Amino acid sequence: MPLISIILPVYNAGERLQLCIDSILKQSFKDFELIIILDCPNDDSDKICIDRAMTDNRIVILVNDENIHTGLSRNKGLKVAKGKYITFIDHDDTLAEDALLTLYNQAEHTNADVVFAPMHSSDENDTLNKKPMPTTTDRHRAALTSLISDMGLSHFNLVIGTLYKRSSIEDIAFVDTRYIAPEDKLFNLDVLLKCKNVQWIDDSVYIHAEHNNNEGKSTAFLGYEKRIPGIELFYNKMTQSPLFAEYKEQVYDAIRRRAGALMFFTLFTRPDIHRFILTRKALKQSEVIMSAFKEKEHTPRNSILSDIAYHVWRMILNM
Numbered sequence: 001m002p003l004i005s006i007i008l009p010v011y012n013a014g015e016r017l018q019l020c021i022d023s024i025l026k027q028s029f030k031d032f033e034l035i036i037i038l039d040c041p042n043d044d045s046d047k048i049c050i051d052r053a054m055t056d057n058r059i060v061i062l063v064n065d066e067n068i069h070t071g072l073s074r075n076k077g078l079k080v081a082k083g084k085y086i087t088f089i090d091h092d093d094t095l096a097e098d099a100l101l102t103l104y105n106q107a108e109h110t111n112a113d114v115v116f117a118p119m120h121s122s123d124e125n126d127t128l129n130k131k132p133m134p135t136t137t138d139r140h141r142a143a144l145t146s147l148i149s150d151m152g153l154s155h156f157n158l159v160i161g162t163l164y165k166r167s168s169i170e171d172i173a174f175v176d177t178r179y180i181a182p183e184d185k186l187f188n189l190d191v192l193l194k195c196k197n198v199q200w201i202d203d204s205v206y207i208h209a210e211h212n213n214n215e216g217k218s219t220a221f222l223g224y225e226k227r228i229p230g231i232e233l234f235y236n237k238m239t240q241s242p243l244f245a246e247y248k249e250q251v252y253d254a255i256r257r258r259a260g261a262l263m264f265f266t267l268f269t270r271p272d273i274h275r276f277i278l279t280r281k282a283l284k285q286s287e288v289i290m291s292a293f294k295e296k297e298h299t300p301r302n303s304i305l306s307d308i309a310y311h312v313w314r315m316i317l318n319m
Contacts, residue, residue: 002031003029003085003104004032004085004086005035007037007088008034009037009039017092020092023094027098036049036059037073038061046063049061064076070177070183071183075174088160089161089206090208093209099205113191114168116198116199118131119206122210132202133200139200140197148247157182159184160184179229185230186237222262228282231259234255252292259317263283280317290317
């Protein structure tokens with residue numbers, strides 16, 4: 001039985017797919033299985049994966065009958081995974097040569113339920129953006145607080161480059177990303193609400209490719225249609241947790257800022273007055289989001305712009 005199962009959904013991966021698979025097969029840690037889920041690609045990505053599987057028996061190929069997107073594809077991988085540990089990689093990203101070894105050693109040394117790693121991004125000019133991990137002794141609290149507060153691209157919002165003990169996540173699954181986003185944050189919220197032994201490493205082991213074709217930059221991923229159900233599910237998960245009372249203020253603050261981000265996206269990032277009107281209408285129809293703006297527990301965030309934004313979005317929604 002392999003010690004680590006690597007789950008890799010593939011859909012129209014393009015030229016970076018070979019780099020991704022190469023970085024996995026060249027790992028210094030050899031005891032793994034690579035589970036590739038072919039999500040009906042039409043750019044010959046499937047042929048590349050099948051050819052590689054013929055030369056390395058550590059590769060397992062699963063084929064979807066229809067395009068079910070990342071979340072459900074990952075769930076299919078989880079169902080067949082045999083490793084003591086699970087990790088995920090996106091089809092256009094790469095691993096450092098000692099990535100698995102470093103994550104595995106930390107997990108074994110600390111008996112961790114989950115081991116996070118820094119979020120390192122590489123743009124099309126090969127410029128690396130390295131975000132260091134926090135310095136703290138209470139790692140579980142730091143991870144959960146960061147994830148709930150949604151502080152930028154938190155390391156703890158992501159499943160890629162993260163190692164999970166399979167026995168600790170057997171009852172956790174990804175949402176259907178055809179209808180709900182962000183799937184990584186919601187998955188890790190379940191993990192952190194359940195698991196207490198949270199660890200991380202400081203080494204750079206996972207390189208996330210930043211380019212214009214990233215799914216995470218698409219309107220479909222960032223738009224209100226998937227994000228509002230994601231916000232509501234986030235809220236429901238938190239209210240069902242014994243920790244809600246402790247984190248209530250941060251939960252409402254995160255909901256308000258995510259709602260504001262949706263409006264900002266249609267006004268400034270990708271200006272579209274029609275989508276702004278639709279976004280505002282959808283936000284106003286969400287009881288969860290409107291209740292967050294009615295809460296009077298808004299805490300100044302040591303930023304004049306942030307506080308102004310809060311009052312502006314609240315005014316717009318109440319118009």
